[in-house]
Amino acid sequence: MSEQTSRFYEVILDKQYALGDLVESLTLEESLDEIAYRASVNMRLTADFPGIRPGQEIRVSGVPIGGTNMVYLLHPGVVWECENVYGSSDKLAVTIYDSTIYLAKSEDEYLFPAGQTASQRLERYASDWGITLNNFVDTAEVLRKNVYRSQPIYSMIQADLKETARKGGALYRPRMTPNGLELFEIGSAEAVWALEPNGNIESLTQRRTLEGTVTKVKVLGNESDPESATEVLAVEEADTDQFGTLQKVVLDSTLTTVSEAVKAAKGLLSGIQETFSVTSPDVNTIRAGDKVALIGSGMELIVTSVRHELGQPGKMTLELASYDYVKRRYYLDGSI
Known part of the structure; x- marks a missing residue:
């Protein structure tokens, strides 16, 4: 980053090494398809560089718009991957994830009785993996008995949150914060940023397609006889x-009545499936699952993915869709 940009962003390694002056580019990316926030850092190496290795603690901070x-933009974070390029000028590319990456990369088995909520189950996962909880909400909907065989912990969390949505509950997403893991309700952030086609939007692409359209749904019960x-x-x-x-044929063991x-x-x-892609000046605090307003359309849309290219000025690319689209695509689709 330039000297000016480094006044607005900082990368801190092991709580003591400020790497901002060495950083040449810094991006943050997040998607509703994944749990962990990811940072990609490209930096130059100097003789006094402290060294960096996977597993070290690291965080990314920045000055928000208007602040x-x-x-903290990504904290707590862990160095996940390092790639050195040696030449006339030595370079280093670092991939960072927030600590929910351990829930995505770790597998286990769980047997949960009927009557628990997704919140209660997430408390169990977090406790077993030493993750602190923060501002925890009650998802309210009572879930069925579940036996989760060997699979990623995040797959279990997704199944719990999908069942919650299918039973009429709100849409929730695990989100790591500096104070711990919280369950964030989709679209509930207080700040709703306005995107204006003739103002702060550099480019806007609208996609409409029949890919993903469903005009007939058949819901099947549990298979009792493999030959019938x-x-x-x-x-x-x-x-x-x-x-x-x-x-679309649905086989969902949580559905027991007509x-x-x-x-x-x-x-x-x-x-028709409708989504939007927006490129605009960066608002570095926008996260996947936040709501934004598309001025002139009368639409409030949900961020399904975001890429922040941090800098002064920075740039962001957003993928947007309606709340109903998000519910169908990420919470109602598939069997559980």
Whole structure:
């Protein structure tokens, strides 16, 4: 980063080494498909460089838009990967994740009784992995008995949060903060940043496609006899005359009644899939799951992924979709 930029951003290694003057580029990336916030740092090496290795503690700080003091942007973080390039000028590329990466990369088995909530189960995962919880919410919806065989911890968390959404609960996402892991409700951040096509947006791409469109849903019950057809609990359809028959078959062990199956089927019906890509000056505190307003469209959209190219000025690229799209794509899709 330039000397001017380094006044607005800092990378601290092992709580003592300030690397800002060595950093040439710094990006932060996050997606609803993944749990961990990721930073990519490219830096030059000097004779007095302290050295860096995977596993070391590291954090990224920056001055938010409209602010004067630095805040943590990625903390607590861990050095995950280092790549040295040696030549006339030695370079180092470092990949950093927040500490939820351990929930994505670690596997285990769990047996959970019926009657627990996703919050209670997340408390168990966090406790077993030594992760502090912060500002923890009650997801309220009671979950069924679950036996999770060997799989990543994050896969279990996703299954718990999907079941919560399918039972009518809110949409939640684990998010690491400097004070610990919290359950963030999608779209609930107090600050809703406005994006204006003729103002702070550099480019705006709107995509509309039938890829992912569902006009007919068939919900199946639990398979009782491998040699017999599975019981059909519900069939719902809409807009087949306009878009044709695009059928989705759902096998969801949490759906045990016809009324539950009908509700789930209707929730998966969808017409044209619409998403947006936005490039604009950077707002470095925007995270995946935040809500933004697209001025002039009357739409409030959810950030499904974000890439911050930090600097003065910085740039960000956002992928955006409606709340209903996010619910279908990330919480109602797939079997659990």
